Amino acid sequence: MATSKAQPDSNSRVLILGAGNFGSCLAEHLGDSDHRVFLWAREQSVVEHFNATRKHLKYLPSHTFSSNVSAVGPALPDAAFINSMDVLLFAIPTQFLRDNLTKLQPALSDKTKLPLLIFVNKGIEIGTDALTLEIIADTCGADVAKAATFISGPSFAKEIVLRRPTSVSVVSFTEAEADKTAALFHQPHFRCYTGSDPVGVELSGAxxxxxxxxxxxxxxxxxxxxxxxxxxxxxxxxxxxxxxxxxxxxxxxxxxxxxxxxxxxxxxxxxxxxxxxxxxxxxxxxxxxxxxxxxxxxxxxxxxxxxxxxxxxxxxxxxxxxxxxxxxxxxxxxxxxxxxxxxxxLPPSREIELATIGRPAEKLLHRLGMISPASLMVSALWKACSQGDLDAVNAALAAQNVDLEIKDHTGSTPLIEAIKNGHTEVVKVLLDKGADPTNASSQGLPETFTSDQGILGMLNFARSKHSQDTAAPQENGYEANDTSAYAPPANYPFYPSINGAPPPDMFYAPPMVNGHRPSNMPPPEVTGRIPCRYYPACRYGAACAYQHPPAQYYPGQHPAPFTSYDQMPQQPYAPTYYPVSPPSFPPPPPLQMAPSSEMPPQGHFSPTGAPVPMPYGPMSPVMYSHPGQIGLPPLPAGPTPQSPPFNPSSPPASHPNGHVGPFPPSNGPIYPDAARSPQLNPQPDAAVSRGPDGARRGGLRRGSFVRAKQPPPPCIFFPMGRCKNGDECRFPHIMPQDGVPPPAPFHSRGGAPRPRASINGNGYAALDEKMAHLSLNGHSGSLRGRGGRPNANGHVGKRAPIPMKQRVPNADEFPVLGGGSTTPPTRVNGGFVNGNGPTAAQVLQAPRPFRTNASSQAATPRNISPERVPETNGLPASESLPLSFASVATASTDVTVSA
Ligand SMILES: NC(=O)C1=CN([C@@H]2O[C@H](COP(=O)(O)OP(=O)(O)OC[C@H]3O[C@@H](n4cnc5c(N)ncnc54)[C@H](O)[C@@H]3O)[C@@H](O)[C@H]2O)C=CC1
Ligand SMILES: O=C(CO)COP(=O)(O)O
Known part of the structure; x- marks a missing residue:
């Protein structure tokens, strides 16, 4: 693959072709960064005037350019000059690009000495309807096109010269070239975001x-x-x-x-x-x-x-x-x-509809050598099935070694494409030819894409034939062709989806087999429609039985070399956008599902209407355990993965508030009551866990803890009042007791860092570590009901009171109320004895705080005005912007922009 020659860290020699509005401004931008810049102008007068005055006759006439920018021209620079350049930047309107590139091509013929090639034009060529990528490929060859970089984004030329904070996309098929370009352009007021979708960026700009x-x-x-x-x-x-x-x-x-x-x-x-x-x-x-x-x-x-x-x-x-x-x-x-x-x-129409046909980029990529001819042939079958072109399907099937089960990046096979689009004849031909009726995409089995009785009949027939051939029982005990509808239980807890409640029949219990449930998973055709809530950290990856979003919604680097269709089954989340079918997500509901009007409303914008992946955060687990992967060994029984046990000999973290004593307590149980808690002791199977008040706390939906005779860890969501499973939760609902480390205070204004839970290999902190950081201390209180919040006045609710200790925030956590007005709580035996500090209600109802000079000097690392400055989040309003915004706006040198 061609790449440009190594770029110097600074002082690159840059030739900008086109001394118009944008070319001139970019010359100034790069000249500003100590690069040696040559601006090619086609007008003799512009060249002479510029070199004499450092001013541009036509654009920016009052601006004096940096001394390291000079004009060249009017003739197009010769090959020797071009070869002495590190960077060629094309700021020529799209319609004139072909002509100029044709003239420059001889100077770009040595692919080992290519300069970094950057294009900023935003247009499509008239007559050919070609993108710049194609113009480059036509004139200079595919290698040069693959190495080219494109800059696009909201960037008025004159505002760049005025050094207004500006950001652009910098993209290339060759990642390294995009990185070099970003490095070249990056300045405190000019931020580059790199990417690998030049076709999308070019189309966007045009x-x-x-x-x-x-x-x-x-x-x-x-x-x-x-x-x-x-x-x-x-x-x-x-x-x-x-x-x-x-x-x-x-x-x-x-x-x-x-x-x-x-x-x-x-x-x-x-x-x-x-x-x-x-x-x-x-x-x-x-x-x-x-x-x-x-x-x-x-x-x-x-x-x-x-x-x-x-x-x-x-x-x-x-x-x-x-x-x-x-x-x-x-x-x-x-x-x-x-x-x-x-x-x-125009008549009313659907708001969001993405196209599902036509992929000129495929031809372009083939042209650039990024798609193999074989994959194009295979995709011909896929495309013909998608479009219902029976002749083309037959022609493609007649070819030797055609893979009937070829998949796109979503796992969609030619059969699924034909089913999705209702091409009955094509479905018949494919099934006759031996297409696998059980080969599912990431969105479900073939039958989930249609309600057409004819197609479903063909699929059923083919499937029974297929199961006779394979005679392999289904992993979870279901009959593969059992399409009977299962009634949902009345009060099944809905999946905590940001897309709203799913249709009720999406979460029904699996059918009984010989009087017991074969597993706690719904049948695969349903499971495959349920978003995996562990994605993208799902340990099962593509083998997960639950639905993972199609790969194209997650920006990734374009693979190099290109992954052909032939390889796609081995790489289920092919990160490329081009050689695959446009999205058609979500699939139509299956026959036995609720009508589409009952489908969950989309909570967030998605250009395809596709469900947005589940966010990560403190969400209560629902009763389905993670299903595991199809065809892989089941999860080992026992609690969820734990981080290495707490090591009492490790040095204690100092408490940021200056409390004495180890943190957390160096000896003694995290939960002193654990031994007494019925939830934490081994129990007989099917026993119902009950709290000290006799109330049921957390069902034993999943038997793994019970079978392993290990106590399940306490529900980490319960103390926060965020457990969605209520009584049905399989983790015991207990409030942590005395001895739990005190709450980590806020650190917005310096101070020791908050102790963080260590992270397991799977990216999650162990439960016990998370529990160790919950904010609980020894102040008595009550809970109203189970898992509920306390009354503001501390009254105990009538129903099922649990004699748990409810913590009241201490003054240290609300430093704005600090000073001598309250007595902070003191720590005794690892817990807190409350002083006469404010109650939570007092704290929350307190007037908007003002900081005096003395306290602000002490509390913030920055020099805040000695006047009383209104604060937000502990910083003056001017400093409490989101980090990246504030740093851009103030060009502060002590803030790292990482967004
Ligand atoms: N002006 C802006 O703020 C931005 C412009 N762009 C894009 O940059 C490209 C250039 O835009 P501007 O510089 O603003 O246009 P412009 O019209 O100000 O300048 C065009 C330049 O192209 C030269 N030119 C005209 N015909 C030519 C030919 N046959 N061969 C070689 N050079 C020729 C002209 O001499 C002139 O220097 C456009 O595609 C535009 O969409 C992109 C981002 C921002
Ligand atoms: O693309 C631009 C800024 O990003 C310039 O837009 P115009 O070509 O419409 O002036």
Missing amino acids: LKNVYAIAAGMSDGLYGKEDSNNTRAMIITRGLAEMTCIGTAYGASPLTFLGLAGVGDLFLTCSSSSSRNYTVGYRLGQGETLDTIIATLGSVAEGVSTAKSVRNLVTQLGVQAPIAERVYEVLYEGKSTGDAVAELMA
């Missing part, structure tokens, strides 16, 4: 220009102040159209949510600094396109790109009504008013 014209049209038509709704509609629907076109093209939908996508779209749709917006605005005001172009003085790439977009949407078979109206206004004489009226008259 397409947003078309929607900027649309937004400008609306503002020109209605007035900017009074058309905010319309502009917001255009931005949002523009994003949907861009994403739809992009995914049909083979890009990642996530790219459109990044800086190059929605970031730049938002910028250019809402600012008159944008030339594309200005073109639209002036059109909306009634000017003609010719007049606007003649007087604009700079390129508006959206004007030409609108033509290519029109061709693209036709080729791809996607809907892009806004882009099409822009084209009609630009080139067919439609008035902006008519265009808006037509858009608004």
Whole structure:
């Protein structure tokens, strides 16, 4: 693979081709960082004037450029000069790129000495509808295209020169090249985010220009102040159209949510600094396109790109009504008013719909040598099945060594594709040919993708034939073709999903087999539809029986070399976006499931409507244990993995508040009452755990603890009032007792770091360590009910009182109330004896605190004004911004930006 020559740490020699608006500003940006910059201008006058005055005649006429920037031209620099460069940066409008690259190609023929190649143009070539990647491949070869880097994102040229904080996407198929480019451009006011989806970034940059014209049209038509709704509609629907076109093209939908996508779209749709917006605005005001172009003085790439977009949407078979109206206004004489009226008259449609056909990027990648011909052939079968092209299916099947079970990145087989799209004939041909009716994708078994009785019948028949052939019992004891519906239990706790409650029949109990349940898992066709709540830390990876999201929603590096279809089964989460089918997630509900209207509402935006992965945080476990993986040995019985036991001989962490004594207590049990607790003693199977009050505490849903005669650890969610399982929880609901380490105080203003739970190999702290950090001390209190919160006034609830000790926050935890007004609690025997400090209610109802000079000096590392400064989170308002925001805004040198 070609890569550019090693870049010097600084003082790179950079040639910028194109001394227009952006080229000049980038020359200044790089010249600012001590690089030696040459700016190629095509006009003799510009070259001479620049070298004489350090000013650009046309752009930034009042700005004096850095002394390490000089102009070259007007002739295109020769090969020797090009070869002496470390970096070539192309700031030429897309339409002129092919010509210039063709001229430069001889200088770029030695692939071992390539300079770093950077492209910043945002357009699609008219006539060929080619992306810049293709233009590079056409003119300089696939190797050069693969090594090229693309910069895109919200970045008005003049604001970069003004050093306004700016961020861009920097992407390349070759990760190392993107890294080099990011390093080259990075400055305190200019942040680069790298990525590996150049197709998505290129499309984002080009397409947003078309929607900027649309937004400008609306503002020109209605007035900017009074058309905010319309502009917001255009931005949002523009994003949907861009994403739809992009995914049909083979890009990642996530790219459109990044800086190059929605970031730049938002910028250019809402600012008159944008030339594309200005073109639209002036059109909306009634000017003609010719007049606007003649007087604009700079390129508006959206004007030409609108033509290519029109061709693209036709080729791809996607809907892009806004882009099409822009084209009609630009080139067919439609008035902006008519265009808006037509858009608004469109019938209601689904808000989010991603394309599922057409993948030109595949051809492009094949061209770049990133897809093998074999994988293209295999994908021909996959695509033909998806499209229902029976002739193409038969042709593909006639080829030798065709893998019928070939999968895309979601695990979807040709059979599943045909089923999904309702191509009955294709399903029949595939099953006749021997396609495996039990081969599931990550989203479920083939039958979960249809409710068509004909297809289901064929699948049932094929499956019974298949099971006779294989005669292998199902892992969890279900009959594979048992499609009978199971009634959900009345009060089954719903899966704690941020997407809302799932349909009730998604969590039913498995059927009884010979009077007992074969396992605590639902049948596989249901399990496969339930999001795995351990993802992405799921230990079972692709073999997990629960649903993992399709890989393309998780940005990753593009693999190099490309993983062909042939290899995909071994690499179930192929990180590439291109050679795979666009997403079609989630699948339609199976026949026996609830109608789709009962499907869980989407809680978060997802371009595909796909469920958002479960967040990680203190979520109470639900009653299903992790199902484990299909075909792998079951989990060992016993409690969940524990970190190494607490070592009393290890040096105690000093208590940040200066309390004396070891932390945590060096000897003695963490839970002194544990020996008395019925939950923590071995129990007979099926026994119901009961607390001292006789109330049931946590059922024994899963037998593993019982069988292993080991006590389950206490529920870590109960003390926080966050256990969702209530009485059914299989972890005992007990409040930790005296002797538990005191709460870790806040550390927003210095002080010793909070002791952290160590992390196991699986990324989770052991339960006992987590418990050790729960905030509990020896202050008496009561709980209202089980797992409930205490009354603010400390009254005991009527139902099932548990004589647990309820902790009241101490003054140390609310330092803003500190000073001599309260007596802090003292520590005795590892617990706290409360002083006459404030109650929790007092603390919470206290007025907004003001910090005096003395206390702020003591408490904060920063020099805070001696006046009384209102605080948020312990810092003055000016310093309490999110870290990255604050550091960008203040360019503070003592803050590391890590976002
Ligand atoms: N101006 C901006 O804020 C940004 C611009 N871009 C993109 O950068 C590209 C360039 O934009 P600007 O510099 O603003 O445009 P511009 O119109 O200000 O400058 C275009 C430059 O290209 C040169 N040029 C014109 N025809 C040429 C040809 N046949 N061969 C070689 N050079 C030729 C011109 O002499 C001029 O120097 C565009 O694709 C634009 O979308 C990207 C990000 C920001
Ligand atoms: O792309 C740009 C800023 O990110 C510039 O937009 P215009 O080409 O519309 O001026």
